[in-house]
Amino acid sequence: MRLAAAPISWGVCEVPGWGHQLGRDRVLAEMRSLGLTATELGPDGFLPADPRERAELLETYGLRGVGGFVPLVLHDPAHDPMPQAEAVLRSFAEGGVGMVVLAAATGTDGYDARPVLDDRGWATLLGNLTRVREAAARAGRAVTLHPHVGTMVETRDDVDRVLDGSDMPLCLDTGHLLIGGTDPLDLVSRAAARVAHVHLKDVDATLAGRVRGGKLTYTEAVREGIYRPLGHGDVDVAGIVAGLGAAGYDGWYVMEQDVVLDTEPPGGAGPVASVRRGLAYLAGLT
Numbered sequence: 001m002r003l004a005a006a007p008i009s010w011g012v013c014e015v016p017g018w019g020h021q022l023g024r025d026r027v028l029a030e031m032r033s034l035g036l037t038a039t040e041l042g043p044d045g046f047l048p049a050d051p052r053e054r055a056e057l058l059e060t061y062g063l064r065g066v067g068g069f070v071p072l073v074l075h076d077p078a079h080d081p082m083p084q085a086e087a088v089l090r091s092f093a094e095g096g097v098g099m100v101v102l103a104a105a106t107g108t109d110g111y112d113a114r115p116v117l118d119d120r121g122w123a124t125l126l127g128n129l130t131r132v133r134e135a136a137a138r139a140g141r142a143v144t145l146h147p148h149v150g151t152m153v154e155t156r157d158d159v160d161r162v163l164d165g166s167d168m169p170l171c172l173d174t175g176h177l178l179i180g181g182t183d184p185l186d187l188v189s190r191a192a193a194r195v196a197h198v199h200l201k202d203v204d205a206t207l208a209g210r211v212r213g214g215k216l217t218y219t220e221a222v223r224e225g226i227y228r229p230l231g232h233g234d235v236d237v238a239g240i241v242a243g244l245g246a247a248g249y250d251g252w253y254v255m256e257q258d259v260v261l262d263t264e265p266p267g268g269a270g271p272v273a274s275v276r277r278g279l280a281y282l283a284g285l286t
Contacts, residue, residue, distance in 0.1 A: 001241070001282060004066050004254045005031045006199070007042030010271045011261040014043035014071070015110050015219070019260035022271075028061040030272040034279060040254055041068035041097065051095030066252050067099035067197060068092065073107045074128040075121040075152050085132050089139040099197050099252070100136060100143040101171050102129075104152035111150025112217040122161065125152060129168040144197045146171040147180060149211070149218045154180040163191055170194050172244075174235045175201025175227060175256070179208040179218070185236045185243065192247035199256045200240075200278075202233030219260070227257045229274045231281035238285055255279070 010027045011019050024046055031039055039058070041047055047065075048054045058065055070088050072081040088100060104125055106114045117125065129145060136143040145168045147153045153162055159182050162168060172195045174184040188195065207226040210216040216224070230237055241253070255278050259271055 001286065002038070002250075002252045003036065003279070003282065004038035004040060004252050005034075005036045005063075005275065006040045006254050006256045007046055009255060009257045009259065009275050011259045012042050012046055013258070013260075014069075018219070020263055022261065022264065028058070028063060030275075031063060032061045034272065034276055036279075037062055038064050038066045038252065040101070041065050043069070049091075051091045051097075055095045065095060065097045067101050067254065068097055069101045069103065069146065071103040071105035071151070072128075072132070074102075074104045074132075075117055075125040076107065077120060077124045079107075081128055082131060082135065086135055086139075089136055089141050092141050093139050098142055100132075100141055101146050101197060101199075102132060102143055103146045103148045106151060110219065111148065112219055114150050114152060114154065117152055121152075122165075126162070126165045129162070129166045133168055142169075142196060144169045144171040146173055146176070146199070147182065148173065148176045149179050156180070156182040159187070163194060169196035171197040171199060172240075173199035173201065173256070174237065174240060175199070175203045175258075178203050178205070178235055179211055179221075179226070181212060185239050188240055188243040188247070192244060192249065195244060195247075195249060195251075197251055198244065198249070198253045200230060200237060200253050200282075201256050201258070202228040202230045202235045202237060204228055205234035208234075222258050223260045227259070229257060229281070230255065230278035231284075232277070237281070241282075241285055253282075255282075
């Protein structure tokens with residue numbers, strides 16, 4: 001398995017007011033202490049904006065950037081996402097980052113609510129997926145669409161509409177899919193060939209059901225611990241890894257256990273312990 005980390009496992013998030021944000025030196029040092037050699041980039045401002053400076057900083061910690069989460073508004077006929085998409089592609093190409101992890105953003109902050117798309121909105125979104133993929137190919141970068149709670153592609157119906165209406169590869173986020181109502185193992189069984197990137201999460205299914213039922217916002221659920229250490233929740237992580245392996249998947253597995261922090265944890269404590277448990281679990285699968 002090609003394993004990578006993600007700053008969100010340390011509570012570093014693009015959502016305003018998400019929680020206490022750990023400094024990048026601590027986060028990167030703790031990634032290195034776990035023996036990890038790759039990471040996604042995290043939100044704007046976490047790492048240097050200059051792509052070469054960013055790559056050099058990661059290299060000082062023995063890390064490389066393998067992907068980055070890029071929320072773009074894709075559904076609005078009055079909005080052109082291509083200038084922002086092309087800027088990201090240039091930055092990734094100059095910094096040696098291979099994978100754009102695209103999310104169909106709502107255009108508002110946070111992931112606790114989203115509008116309902118009409119047919120025109122869906123046609124715009126699907127058309128923009130094609131445009132972004134073509135631009136990525138010209139830039140020599142890979143791109144995937146990340147189904148994500150609180151975005152325009154969240155539910156099983158949304159995911160199926162993307163599968164049926166576009167050729168965009170998917171980022172298989174095992175947690176967001178389950179919360180949104182898609183069984184990630186079932187998706188692997190019927191569409192493994194569309195998976196080009198993986199975010200590994202484990203989830204408390206009871207809390208996920210409360211989010212789907214409108215009893216709990218997504219942010220509240222993260223605070224309550226909806227994301228569990230790998231192997232300690234209700235996602236069949238082992239089955240998903242086995243299914244992807246059998247289908248020939250050879251991409252990255254990015255470990256993500258989203259958290260909201262209120263204060264700075266003592267040295268050696270906090271999120272690093274959960275990531276360490278996840279690494280131990282994955283080591284037992286091989």
